[in-house]
Amino acid sequence: MSSFKAIGLPDWLCNALHAMRIIKPTSIQAATIPEILNGRDCIGGAKTGSGKTIAFAAPMLTQWAVDPCGVFGIVLTPTRELAMQIADQFAALGANVNLKVALVIGGESMINQTNKVKENPDFIIATPGRLAHIISENPDDVRGFSRVKYLVLDEADRLLTDSFGEDLAGCLKAIPDPTKRQTLLFTATVTDSVRTLKDKPVAEGKLPVLLHELDKIDDVVIPDKLSLGFILTPFMVKEAMLHNLLTSEDYGDSSSIVFVNRSETAETLRRILRKLEVRVTSLHSQLPQQERTNSLQRFRAGAARVLVTTDLGSRGLDIPTVQLVINYDIPRDPDDFIHRVGRTARAERKGDAISFITPNDLTRILAIEERIGRKMEEYKKITDNQVIKNSLKATSKAKVEARMDMDREGFNDRSRNRKRRLELEAQFEGKAPKRSKKNIN
Incomplete structure (x- = not known):
């Protein structure tokens, strides 16, 4: 198996990975990092525990270090807990290079998170609902998004369902179109909705989407152990x-x-x-x-x-x-x-x-x-x-x-009150209440 340096990562990032006891790239990392560094959009599919976060974080950090410019990348993920874990990994990798990472998730102060976004951090790790809300409520505060070079959808199979459709659209409207950014989709289960993106039209001068599906959805491998x-x-x-x-x-x-x-x-x-x-x-x-x-x-x-x-x-x-x-x-x-x-x-x-x-x-x-x-x-x-x-x-x-x-x-009362609040919010917006997994974010 090749080394991280051999697949294109700089010394400072290799050293950061070694400090985290990550010595050699996994299969998904070896397959996708060179292609992302080469400017290609990428769909990466591999089983859980295979190192998908490093597969998109490492090339993004490599390019950021060459030309940092405002909000360099946005990572969207379906749950708060996963967003926090990804933010921790970015912070650990960039601990020695003054990397600024903003975590934007529900359940935290909207004012504090809006202020963090206004400061134009290098990377934003977010759940779609909260980021879309900040964008819609504070359009002048997200002008830095116009320079975004990378968009990552982690657990893309979940994010591309109807549950997240409206919020995802709200996030996308604030960043450059696909011809002016790289789009990286990673998931443990490459569904048809994810796989069909491989065949989307490619703009002139834009390298085509690359699909690295190490564990096909129709041939899932449960580890022998x-x-x-x-x-x-x-x-x-x-x-x-x-x-x-x-x-x-x-x-x-x-x-x-x-x-x-x-x-x-x-x-x-x-x-x-x-x-x-x-x-x-x-x-x-x-x-x-x-x-x-x-x-x-x-x-x-x-x-x-x-x-x-x-x-x-x-x-x-x-x-x-x-x-x-x-x-x-x-x-x-x-x-x-x-x-x-x-x-x-x-x-x-x-x-x-x-x-x-x-x-x-x-x-x-x-x-x-x-x-x-x-x-x-x-x-x-x-x-x-x-x-x-x-x-x-x-x-x-x-x-x-x-x-x-x-x-x-009053546990059940709180549950009922929360459900009723969501229904009233939906009615206020002139929409039917959503009965989906979205609200777990």
Whole structure:
């Protein structure tokens, strides 16, 4: 495998990568960095954990160092957590060259973020909703966007759905057209909507879009070191089964992520497990931004060994020590399953993914197995007798207490009020309310 210097990166950036213990380029980095440096638009598709952020950050920083000019690049990504992670990586790479990075996401002060944008940072890392809002409310403050040389869509398959269409359009109107900038799209799943961009018309003097799809969407490879298992779980004992698994001999000390489909489920499980003395934290859209940030920091630092999350935590987040992923709820989309289990078995490490299957989940499981081309093996080390003996009574009591606490603190009222506020905002704008994943940003 070639070195970073051999594929065109300058010494200062190679040294920064070495300081981060990133010594040799991965396949996606080796394939895309030289082409981006050569001026080509690029679509990069590779499995999670393959180093896609460095694949677009490194060539952008290389060119920025040659000719810094106002806002040099904008990176858009679907979730706040992923935006924060990308911003951290840019800051680390540019720590010794006075790089200015602005993070523009929901849940933070609009005034502070608008002021950061006005200062014309070198790079802006943003979620589309917040950046589009700043652009529409403060058109005079984003004149520096006219010099943008790079636009990156990270997790492009999500950003190119209808959920983000309006906000994405609002961001694009403030930057140069595609003939005057490079556009880089990166994703773990190259959908048809992404792939068809390869065949778009190319302006005179503009190099064509280049597609590097290392892991085709129709031929997804689940790493060999990732073990896929399932537990047949009656709905009424799912909490007890979860507690038993997390405290079992196999996983009692493991760093684990538990995926659920709803914010209310995530909050309920966090409270149940905490009452049962499991070091746990949670991540979901009903948490204030500071709590979301703190939760990830606690999990990364090992202060919590279990993270209960919605699909907010399924894309892009790099937490190398995760040993176990549990699908407490089965996702509706097989691709979401791929992203979830991709949180473990990263960077050649081993990892396990165990899915709880209720009778209502059979159709989804069959679709997932067809999609990934693998069968899950039944995990048989936890028996009904173990669950009844070790967990059922305790979790039932903890669940009742957790529900009472949530009612007393008005958790469901806050959820209803937030939903109503979004509906009123949509009506005020003369549009039907959006029922989409967009609002998790």
